[in-house]
Amino acid sequence: MIEHEHRIGRHTVRVGEQDDTLDLILRGDVTPDDARHIFDFMESRFAGRSHVLVTGEMSGLGHVPSESRRVIMKEAGRAPPIRGLVYHRASFGAKVITELVMRAYALTTGADIPVHFAADEAEARAWLARRREQLAAAEQHRR
Template identity: 65%
Template sequence: MIEHVQKIGKHTFRVGEHEDTLELTLRGDIAPDEVKQIFDFMEPRFAGRSYMLITGDVSQLGRMGAEARRAVIREASRIPPIRGLVYCRATFSAKVVTELVIRAYALFTGADLPIQFVEGEAEARAWLEKRRAQLAGAAPLR
């Protein structure tokens, strides 16, 4: 498989080991223009998929203002439904930002979107495998 990596600002996005999963490292604040670039990266890489999963390190995540959160909602229709999110090493503020953004996304899209916070990558990988198994037994999405 060809690995796809993109640096957007201080953040890094990757599709690698599993083609259904976006792996990310978020460092610092997320600006509205970065949100559009993130979706520009995701759209062609997840096109045609029935769902996608997201994992990554958010230990250095900064703020995500209201305009950036609104940009996520505007751009959401460009990608398949996100059906699971597991973040490593999330600070309290990263958990709050994640909950705000993902709950708004889930309300907008109607997605069944469990969120899990774990300490390390091994736990995240185990959670992703469990979620893939759940989704494999589920009815087709979209």
């Protein structure tokens, strides 16, 4: 049986309510090893999917050092493309870090990655539902 939730340091990663969603709870600093293990989880749980959406609670995020950001860029190709990201309860610093990392990720992968910051989990879920509709419409249009 595949575990759908895993602890990585102080962080929690899990498959969201929808099986195309990575749900993160980030607590404290994100070390390079933490970043690698998050991509290990993504690679194993989302293999074969055309994309993954990322959501999470960010109130406890600490520092994401430059080495961790480099690992994220290097490991990005191991998992399905991230096609949307929505965090809730993010501090100003967490928003800045997220924007920087996701812009670099988008440049590295060429993926279309809208980023949204929600006030709470309910708003984040509503954003995910709208994003799924956009992705389904785009897929339908390609056919």
